[in-house]
Amino acid sequence: MKTTIPQTTRTLGIATVAALGLSMSACTYDAADLRDYVAEVKSRPGGDIEDFPRPEGAELIPEISQSSDPFKSFLVDELNNTAAPVDPDVPPWPPRNLEELERYALDSLRMVGTLDQQSEQWGLIKGPDGVIHRVKAGNFMGKNYGKVLEVTERRIHLLERVSDGRGEWLDRDAEISLSE
Template identity: 35%
Template sequence: MKLLRYALLMFFGFALSGCFEIHQGYQDIDAYMADVKTRPMGNIEPLPQFRPYEAFTYQASAMRSPFKQPVKVALSSDQLNSNIKPDASRVKQYLEKFEMDSFRLVGSISNDEGFWGLVRGSDGVHRVKVGDYIGRNHGRITYIDEQELRVTEIVPAGPKYWIERPRILPLDIGSQ
């Protein structure tokens, strides 16, 4: 027991001896630290405040492109008094989801079953025939040949009136 007591005393004595300051040979470091502490402190600018990102949803995709010329339609009294209006009970076809300006006639094919136009849209090439609907303005294909595709659209001309507007898609050789 006495031996254990002396061993613990010796251990704590050595452990506590490391806590005392002994300054021998460190005067240059102490002088440098004192000099650094007396210098004026620098100014650190605060970080700039950033606004969080606000997501923007473009909602004008169904409207006319601002980079295209607007279509001017001269209306006569005969056109306004007509009974032209789109068929609301008709089931919409796939190509009626897209703007007419997004289509290009890139070719045509024919066989015993008929004659088709090949129309390139934003999602690929589609085969169309006379009587199919295309574009958002109730456009119905009225004529197809090797050089052009003709469409008659029904567009609003006021709150109660509709008019027919012809459109032509010429053959676009550059997009093949």
């Protein structure tokens, strides 16, 4: 039984072999001209390099200023300046049962809308589990004891109480804006 190879397959095979041979010929390493150039550059006599001209009228004077220390954290200063210390013997808020949204970090909660019900503004919050919760002024949310102070159409304003690591509570403003 005689097998025949179609003309297009044969032409394609020949073209592939020719292209492979041509590309392999480009891989030869003939760097004689590069070696000659490097030898010529190395044989040049060395010389002194002239100084870069200084601009006239410019004088370098080291300046010691009273600016902030670059190695000191600015976050500590910011926390100390913006937060008011709270009595360490007082718990963050009066004893109460924790609300559902206090199980989640504030940044994992999303405001998805508002609801006006009986002349009271409610915020609609979507938790990380996908459930939508209603909150109003006086409710709590977030792991930092965030108390809802105000609910508007575009945002929910909270007051969080966080520990400063030294046994004191600090008040900090936070907000959740309406997700677009």
